[in-house]
Amino acid sequence: MTDPRTTTPNTPDHPGDQPLLELRDLEISFTSSTGVVNAVRGANLTIYPGQSVAIVGESGSGKSTTAMSIIGLLPGTGKVTGGKIIFNGEDITGLSNKQMEKYRGSEIGLVPQDPMTNLNPVWKIGSQVKESLKANNVVPGSEMDARVTEVLEEAGLPDAERRAKQYPHEFSGGMRQRALIAIGLAARPKLLIADEPTSALDVTVQRQILDHLEGLTRDLGTAVLFITHDLGLAAERAEHLVVMHRGRIVESGPSLQILRNPRHPYTQRLVQAAPSLASARIQSAQAKGMESAELLTAGATADTVDLTTEERVIEVRNLTREFNIRGSRGDKKTLRAVDDVSFYVRKGTTTALVGESGSGKSTVANMVLSLLEPTSGQVLYNGTDLSTLSRRDLFNMRRKLQVVFQNPYGSLDPMYSIYRCIEEPLVIHKVGGDRKAREKRVAELLDMVSMPRSAMRRYPNELSGGQRQRIAIARALALNPEVIVLDEAVSALDVLVQNQILRLLAELQHELSLTYLFITHDLAVVRQTADDVVVMKKGQVVEAGPTDDIFNDPQQDYTRNLINSVPGLGIELGTGVTE
Known part of the structure; x- marks a missing residue:
């Protein structure tokens, strides 16, 4: 049948x-x-x-x-x-x-994927909405401005009349996406095509946008x-x-x-690979009292290390970072991006630093990596305050503390072959002996990240996003680090590729006793991979603890909202692929 x-x-x-x-x-x-x-x-x-x-x-x-x-x-x-x-x-x-x-x-509307490239940077937002109204003869010219304001208000933009006179760079990512929704629905189409409408947004903003889009299209019958x-x-x-x-x-x-x-x-x-659905399976399994070994088969990739260890490889104490910015009238102002942040990372575990865009999590990561100097406070690595190290000692320390960035397209030099990308840290730190020994080490690293050795002769533009991220991980492993900072390392990848990279990271952690500091806004990925969670909001830590505790009993409304905004987390799926 x-x-x-x-x-x-x-x-x-x-x-x-x-x-x-x-x-x-x-x-x-x-x-x-x-x-x-x-x-x-x-x-x-x-x-x-x-x-x-x-x-x-x-x-x-x-x-x-x-x-x-x-x-x-x-x-x-x-x-x-x-x-x-x-x-x-x-x-x-x-x-x-x-x-x-x-x-x-007028009949078929479109909300494209990337608001930064789909809004004209030199046109005001109102002019771009007006263009859509003119093209479809929606209202006469005398009513155009009022209609622009109405359309932007419908899309959920507060103070729409003022916002219409601003440029795209003055909008946040969520506001730009709302402007695109306004343009897509301006002429009241019968069908709206929404192409990855929220892929670049935080989960809370994503939820607001999708809730609003759902209500708006329902009201319009679109x-x-x-x-x-x-x-x-x-x-x-x-x-x-x-x-x-x-x-x-x-x-x-x-x-x-x-x-x-x-x-x-x-x-x-x-279905098996999607982080939000894997998280839903974990939640469901825990509600049924399953043991951690069973949870692993349900889609989790954590719990492969000794979770009782209290040895602190990284300790952040009262970290503060301020930036001098220019106010709206040109006067100098101080922005406190990180405000008295303290937490620690246990050896051999994964700690996730989570929060919305602008929460300060990437600024903290840059200070942990000594790429930014703190205004005050300390970052301790194995008990040593990084600010006390000489340039030579700091250079040597970097061998033990490596990073994998969000965008594999931007973090690999397009002019370097894959061999040279991975070899570069070995040359800079003068490790690995002669060229023959370095070639052997690069081959070993490619094996570690499940890439063929023939990839050495290729260039980044010849590889897929997932393959490039594997190369970035291989480069980070070249110097045998103890800690890897993963800055949104899987957020730009498809779910299947994302799942492969997360599994690879879990296997490498288990084999090499690595410690991960995971910077992310994706709570679904955190649920799968992290042992501990530190939640940041507007530069401050609002909640911290073991992952299960944070997800099962969040103490702060902000944390609860972040968790509840994960799409699909509340869907009852059972613990396997099929029920």
Whole structure:
């Protein structure tokens, strides 16, 4: 018997509803120097008025390509080579760019992924909303300014009239995303395509944006197509889930049904790997009284070290950091980014430093790494105050304290081969002997991070994001460090790649007795990996303790809000891939 979820479209809430959008056997290809690449193959998708649907899959699965074909914005040489796109009963597959303008904005809205690159930096926010209103003839010119203010207010921007006169750089990430939502919904479209609308945002801001988007689209009767790699978000926000893998739809059906009982092996891997869903399994397992050994099989990767150790490898005491900034009128002001912060990191464990953007966690990390000098307070490494070290001693200390940054695209020199990237710390610190010995060490490091030795001859631009992050980890391991600071080290990666890197880090920690200081805003990853948690808010530590204690019984409303904002954390999934 065939699985009906993979062969029939999603059904509407009301049987009499006509589909708003139908993709029938859609084929999309790109022409490259090496030939034709089939990016989407035989995709079928149905969306009904007012329905929320999510397409999930890793980078390269074809989900964004599918979405962009609907609005006629395929990049480069991309074109629809087969099948049909039917919108509101009309076939829009072969329409020219000019003909598609009738649909863009007024019928199909778009909220693109990155607000920094999708808002014009030299135009005021109001002008950019106004452009959308003009293009779609929404209101007469005399009412334009009032409508701009109304649209921004609808998107949740306070003091919208004043905000409309500001530029994108004067907005926070969440405010910029709200501005894009305002532009996407300005002409009251019947369908809104939201392409990774909150991937760059903190969980609390993400939740506010998605709550508001959900309320707004419900009030307007707008259907929403989410494009995301976050299954927790998809499960919470979409009624219907479509899973794409290598250009094909491999599974389709009601969100919770798929997440609780995934049929396709790829969907099973996605569900198993998603940090928010793994966290949900841990919460569920603990509620049922499972032991830690059972929790490991439920998706956790921690608990591989002696959690009773109290040996402090890093101790932060009363750390404060102030910056001189210019006020709104040009007068000098002092910003206290870190305010009397104290915590310690136990040897061989993982301590997560968490908080929203602007909480001061990365500033603390930079002071731990001696990349920033504290205004006051101390950072002790194995009992030694780092501020008392000479330049030579500090240089030698860096061999024991290494870092893996957030962006593997920016942290590797594009002009260096992979061999030279990993060899560089060995040369700088004059360890590893001659070139032959260094080559041997680089080969060993590549083995450690499960990369082929042939990668030595390649360059960073030839590798995927996950492969680059493995190289960054190999470079951090080159000098046999005791401590690695991981600054948002997996936040830019797809869930499957993220899961691979987290497992790799857990294995390396176990094999090499490493200590990790994990800087992150992703509470789902913290739940999986950390032994201890330090929660920061506006430069101060508001709560600290063992991970289980923090998650099971948070003492502060701020911590509780951070945890409750993790998408998918409250979904009952059981403890395995299937129930």
